[in-house]
Amino acid sequence: MKFFIDSANTQLIGKFLDMNIVDGVTTNPSLLAKEGANPIDQAKKILKLVPGPVSIEVVATEYDKMVNEARSISKLGKNAVVKIPMTKEGMHAVHTLSQENIKINVTLIFSATQALIAAKAGATYVSPFVGRLDDIGQNGMELVRDILLIFKNYSIKTQTLVASVRHPIHLIEAAKLGADVATVPPDVLDRMFSHPLTDSGLKKFLDDWKTLEKQYGDVFKLPI
Numbered sequence: 001m002k003f004f005i006d007s008a009n010t011q012l013i014g015k016f017l018d019m020n021i022v023d024g025v026t027t028n029p030s031l032l033a034k035e036g037a038n039p040i041d042q043a044k045k046i047l048k049l050v051p052g053p054v055s056i057e058v059v060a061t062e063y064d065k066m067v068n069e070a071r072s073i074s075k076l077g078k079n080a081v082v083k084i085p086m087t088k089e090g091m092h093a094v095h096t097l098s099q100e101n102i103k104i105n106v107t108l109i110f111s112a113t114q115a116l117i118a119a120k121a122g123a124t125y126v127s128p129f130v131g132r133l134d135d136i137g138q139n140g141m142e143l144v145r146d147i148l149l150i151f152k153n154y155s156i157k158t159q160t161l162v163a164s165v166r167h168p169i170h171l172i173e174a175a176k177l178g179a180d181v182a183t184v185p186p187d188v189l190d191r192m193f194s195h196p197l198t199d200s201g202l203k204k205f206l207d208d209w210k211t212l213e214k215q216y217g218d219v220f221k222l223p224i
């Protein structure tokens, strides 16, 4: 499963890129607004920083305007993916844009029928929002399971990008189901590294080593 980072913060993105943990980035208008910078400048910075796909969302809601915004976004970088919301006008735009080989991430997917429609229109990715479904008492991961099964049944190439991830369990479940991608907020990525037994285990190793150092000093001092 690929990991994308759900963030528009270049510092945080860079931190995880340095570890080769993330394969791409997803942004949305709310994430770009959080950065406070000119959104196009910020998007350009992210596209330059990241070798993999970077999703940037249109804000228009009418077909013509969406298509124009999407074409502008796609010109920002070779790795730009245009996020289009799951609406009728949006799917019309997806059909037009996919014929121009523009990569599309259909966002705000909350049902399997929406995912199927988006795939038929020509989406490269569909983004089911699992956390927001969980929030209203529906099972987000069941939706991912359904989409993956439907796409498999018909050999649909559209990738399932699990979004609105709230905790590491979402990621384990997504990976067990065989989702293509999960987009993960930085704080959830951080939480994926830690386990209390790792911390206590490391502390014990280092404390024990200190007793040796008292006797032998820094044994790693060159030359060994």
Ligand code: G3P
Residues within 6 Å of the ligand: 006, 026, 027, 028, 129, 131, 132, 163, 164, 165, 183
């Ligand atoms: O980028 C879309 C998505 O991941 C949003 O997540 O936490 O706002 O529901 P959230």
